[in-house]
Amino acid sequence: MDFYDLTKMTWPEVAEALKTVKLAIIPVGAHEQHGPHMAESCDAVLAESMSHRLAQKLHPYALVTPTVNMGVSIHHIHFPGTITLKPSTLISVLRDMIWSLKQHGLRNFLLLNAHGGNQSTLSVASAEISQELDVKVYYAKTTASAKAAIKQHVHSTLFGHSCEREVSEAMYLAPQLIRQDKLEKGVIVEGDWRLLRPGQPLQGHYYYDEMTSNGCIGDATAASLEAGREIVEEALEQLSLALRKLLLS
């Protein structure tokens, strides 16, 4: 094992690892529809895989906790199989995890999140838990910091869910998630959602089926292993650099 994976360790092994570990990485995913070409655990699997790789880069200073394998997915609930947690439930889970890990001496936490729909809740969780438990809770979207690679490889104007970016990441990190023979572009439906996208004057809740009839946006057929590799590696480089500055300098 070239990183500390809490799920695979015994308690004496954890005790030994805690001598150097300064950061717990908590993978945060979701369980929600990803169109006809990706399995519903996509975000949980990608968050876990990214956490493992990030922990490798930070070894022996980081450990990876069990994955939070469901998230806030109310906007996908109309598609079969989607499971959503209330924001308050997700915060409770994170609070209990962090409280527990603090008992073992940890003070720094990274919520490494693969699901955009969790970001607001994680922001609230970061502020609340940091103050209540007197710890540092950081959070990050897994590959958001891969700005150069995304600019190079992602060409859809509307993307971010089971699109060429996400499918590329999965090709590199977890190809078992993908139905190669079902790759489809998003089938966009017109509606009010256009007025509520990031960057628009207004924000607000809408259901994903108001925007896309197959559950995807962007163009999954444009995905590639190479794009996935570059996006993932750039993001890991950015994240590990920032964490080293925060924790090790």
Place this chain on the structure above:
Amino acid sequence: MDFYDLTKMTWPEVAEALKTVKLAIIPVGAHEQHGPHMAESCDAVLAESMSHRLAQKLHPYALVTPTVNMGVSIHHIHFPGTITLKPSTLISVLRDMIWSLKQHGLRNFLLLNAHGGNQSTLSVASAEISQELDVKVYYAKTTASAKAAIKQHVHSTLFGHSCEREVSEAMYLAPQLIRQDKLEKGVIVEGDWRLLRPGQPLQGHYYYDEMTSNGCIGDATAASLEAGREIVEEALEQLSLALRKLLLS
């Protein structure tokens, strides 16, 4: 009265207004330090003023509710006078307000927010309340959509709190908030916060006094009435346009 201000109306007047009103605008502010040159009610006053002007533009289709005059300001708590609500408290207040207004027949709500620290909580509130009460809850940062005017008038790389943008807005909307003789640049302190700013790979909670010793960022001395007018008017134009599309087409 050239718009519907719920705080100033009697119930028969409200009954009459409800014949045309399609949207309730809920001003959401904060009560927190704004450096040596702005009063602590800044965000509440600006949110209320913006709401009034937006309602004028949408008259007779909008009404303005009482202002939520405190918000999520835990990051400012080390400065004297700051009051913070827990995110869960703010959501409860909004839920109760929207439940009440739904009793009177309203179904569309805009949380018009002047305080960045509220945005995550409002995002959670929008999703939770929209679903629980079967209504539409939109939210917007008051002047975030004034992209052109902000690009033109704001030159600090780090801005967003009692800076030239906010002071300019107040010069136009509520000059009584400003101590003209105390205008100061932010006095920046170096620290981990640089690694946690918007756009960085990591996000997370930090206290404002870790970043600035006088409670400001940006350069308030560069503020001007003209900048304020252009920012505010561009934002109002953007917001009213989007709302007309959503509600009236």
Place this chain on the structure above:
Amino acid sequence: MDFYDLTKMTWPEVAEALKTVKLAIIPVGAHEQHGPHMAESCDAVLAESMSHRLAQKLHPYALVTPTVNMGVSIHHIHFPGTITLKPSTLISVLRDMIWSLKQHGLRNFLLLNAHGGNQSTLSVASAEISQELDVKVYYAKTTASAKAAIKQHVHSTLFGHSCEREVSEAMYLAPQLIRQDKLEKGVIVEGDWRLLRPGQPLQGHYYYDEMTSNGCIGDATAASLEAGREIVEEALEQLSLALRKLLLS
């Protein structure tokens, strides 16, 4: 400024004021119908105005916080425009405010309340918050202690909401709340409520529209500026006297 108004102060001004301040006055109002002749913000505006005047009398020992501008008004919900908070929401708001102000060194709090429907909730809040946060939380109905002036000026047997007492107070404190040309007596409807009024063997919840079809009780046409002045000034005298005994002796 002849009193400390937290909403209008900068943080350095608050820091200076805290050298003498021993009491935070929290104005507590409501947003609810007040018949055809008063605006719905009546209780919030009167609570704020009374708080300002009381702080003047206690200067430099008191400061006034932002106003809690909505309260427990479920009994008025059938009249257009009324907004109600759940009692638990109101208590959460007060707890968060008092927790925040305690961070700045304050230990004594007065909930100065203009709305009868809040009293039970404030009583619960006083006991709970005093114990949880180890502070002193007092509460008072704004003009309840003006016993002599009320006896002299109020002649309706059923009064207490948009009646001659309240309208008189508003004439003195905030005449903009009043529609002078709409002043009406309460139009009483018979019903079970008579068995549930204060002083009756039974108490219990009833809706205001079961009691009055125009939303008023008492006789607003009997209101006068002079009555308002005497009621308000007697109450301020009583409140400031009691507070001086509690805090300054």
Place this chain on the structure above:
Amino acid sequence: MDFYDLTKMTWPEVAEALKTVKLAIIPVGAHEQHGPHMAESCDAVLAESMSHRLAQKLHPYALVTPTVNMGVSIHHIHFPGTITLKPSTLISVLRDMIWSLKQHGLRNFLLLNAHGGNQSTLSVASAEISQELDVKVYYAKTTASAKAAIKQHVHSTLFGHSCEREVSEAMYLAPQLIRQDKLEKGVIVEGDWRLLRPGQPLQGHYYYDEMTSNGCIGDATAASLEAGREIVEEALEQLSLALRKLLLS
């Protein structure tokens, strides 16, 4: 059995009784110190006894539920043996009871309360539960309506807890609560509480040991069986009269 006591009935007997019953009386007491001369269950026992007698007067239209034998007594917690519920806990108990009884067809509820410290919480409970569950929840202080008898028999200016009124009631209703050989006047301690008594401009939380060193106020040595009988019977007459008007006319 000349009244319906739910605790002593089998389910077929309850089914039969429900054919006529229109009201559930919920006795609400407390478990708190009552000085050296009364047992700590005083309020629970008196509430239960009053409820039984009231149900007799209303037979066959009322039934008595199990007694809520603890209440809000934080102000007595410094005296050994006192148990207090949080207001939110008491409301939850009442909500669950009323929800359950509504399943059996009941819609009218009287919280018959022997403990002053519960009144605010019961007022909140009445409003909240009436609305949430669409029922009628009334509440009453057991003997507060015995105005004539209290005026005649109670002469202490400060009374209301283990005083001549309460001891007299117990002599009539539950003499086993009384230590006849220990009857004492309240031993009053001076303090801020005088400024916070009912009728004073300010209200607020204080601990009972700040007011009385033996836990009593008033003059228990002036109690009499005759006073107890008159107070109790007058109150029962008032309560049953009001309830008959509400429920049976």
Place this chain on the structure above:
Amino acid sequence: MDFYDLTKMTWPEVAEALKTVKLAIIPVGAHEQHGPHMAESCDAVLAESMSHRLAQKLHPYALVTPTVNMGVSIHHIHFPGTITLKPSTLISVLRDMIWSLKQHGLRNFLLLNAHGGNQSTLSVASAEISQELDVKVYYAKTTASAKAAIKQHVHSTLFGHSCEREVSEAMYLAPQLIRQDKLEKGVIVEGDWRLLRPGQPLQGHYYYDEMTSNGCIGDATAASLEAGREIVEEALEQLSLALRKLLLS
């Protein structure tokens, strides 16, 4: 009094008793249907009676608190008169009681429970409250430890509610609960519940009326005073022995 009954003591008596008391026994019952031959308060009365007898055996080291006279009885709600608390409500009541008693110096608590339907909730309460309040919270089913006597006297394969065991216990402890002329065997209805009984592979919620049309199981006509005496005395012996080991050795 040969044991400490908190409900019957004055505060100076409690103060004296606390010099030796090491354990608070909290009787936990229920209010629910017990068929045609037992009163609905059965579990509350039996829990209280058992607590008194156990305290006698442990005198002067134990005291008995007020009885929690309602419990988790949702599975009986279809029978007239049943009242149920939510599990979270019951836990709140217990937390408040234990918090209060800890103020008086107590650290060990026994939840002595007569109602099977409470056991899971008490298990959760024990773990939560022990940790939150840093106390020891034990719990026990009143007569579950009378293994020999139950084996000897109870012959129904399906028993545990208003059966020969429970009726026998009541004959010995509280015969007033029993309708001697109505004693009936349980009238069993076939259904899925057989697949969900203790010891089956699956567990789960079902309503009691799916299992028995008269609300009983087992054979109440086989009850006897002698069986009750032996069951109760064996259980008291077992419980007091275990408690003496825990607290006094």
Place this chain on the structure above:
Amino acid sequence: MDFYDLTKMTWPEVAEALKTVKLAIIPVGAHEQHGPHMAESCDAVLAESMSHRLAQKLHPYALVTPTVNMGVSIHHIHFPGTITLKPSTLISVLRDMIWSLKQHGLRNFLLLNAHGGNQSTLSVASAEISQELDVKVYYAKTTASAKAAIKQHVHSTLFGHSCEREVSEAMYLAPQLIRQDKLEKGVIVEGDWRLLRPGQPLQGHYYYDEMTSNGCIGDATAASLEAGREIVEEALEQLSLALRKLLLS
């Protein structure tokens, strides 16, 4: 795929599966120390593996949801790495999952639990959620129904955590959890816990380190693949038989 694994399916595949599926199996595990010879994810992995095998036996009538990979483990918190959820958090997660799955048409749920410490909480969850959401929530300990095989293969008097039973199950289901070279008997510490074991008169919370210094009980060195196979297969047979009776007859 010979069973429906929700985490590996796309939404169109779920839509197709829902045509026959009658039951959702929710694997419930824990993340807690399992001595020096098992990984901390043991209960989560075993619950998931058992759920997969059970779904195979029930195909095409069952699907398996994402695994609840942390549980109530406060009693293990003193061992490094253990994470515990509050019971209320676990119930919230289950409520949200079941609410979501009900949106997709499912009405029957099995919480298949590998961790004894979760059982009370699952019992409470089953009753609460079944009633609130009008669904059927069953729960089962994974291998508790393998009574014959356990009797044959498990000889320790004290067993149930990282013992020969659990290690045998893992040898058959998930050998990667085991450190074959570290297998140890439990190192038992004497203490009060003996008085609180299942079957004792008293129950109550104790920490696992009060009972065993290496975190195990029983004798892991006596584990065998054959024992694991027989325990697992007997349990699967029992569970599938019971579920077929409940759901398919």
